[in-house]
Amino acid sequence: MKKLIINAMALAFFATSMSMTSNAMATEVSLPVSINQVGKMKFLVSAEPNSKLVVIIYDADQNIIHQEAIASKKLYNFANLLDGKYKMEIMNANKQIIQSKTFNILTEVKRDLVAVQ
Numbered sequence: 001m002k003k004l005i006i007n008a009m010a011l012a013f014f015a016t017s018m019s020m021t022s023n024a025m026a027t028e029v030s031l032p033v034s035i036n037q038v039g040k041m042k043f044l045v046s047a048e049p050n051s052k053l054v055v056i057i058y059d060a061d062q063n064i065i066h067q068e069a070i071a072s073k074k075l076y077n078f079a080n081l082l083d084g085k086y087k088m089e090i091m092n093a094n095k096q097i098i099q100s101k102t103f104n105i106l107t108e109v110k111r112d113l114v115a116v117q
Contacts, residue, residue: 033090033099041079043101045090047072052093060085083107 033047047053049072057066057076065086068074078086083105090099 035088035090035099035101038075041077041105043076043078043088043103045070045074045076045088047090053098054091054095056089056091058087058089078103078105081105 033045033051033053036044036046038044045053045055047070051072052069053071054067054069055074055076056064059065065081076088085102085104087100087102089097092098
């Protein structure tokens with residue numbers, strides 16, 4: 001009976017330590033990162049300070065058109081890009097994708113009829 005209790009306690013300790021390790025790993029992967037549109041042609045990437053992130057921007061053919069490391073915040077202006085479909089990925093130091101956003105750039109030509117008196 002005493003051996004059964006000791007084994008049960010060891011098993012409980014092991015399960016608790018595995019849970020704590022699992023939670024620590026999940027926290028590391030899920031850094032709070034946001035990609036918010038600011039204005040018509042800009043995105044602001046925000047993260048906790050000293051996050052060591054890599055931002056990669058792809059075109060519709062999955063070609064990398066921009067890649068850089070950032071530490072906390074960066075404003076991206078896409079006004080100079082041609083019309084098309086693009087994707088932005090944010091990766092952590094372990095090269096795991098922690099956030100992504102797909103967006104389209106489309107030029108619209110509008111015509112209005114205005115009566116002049």
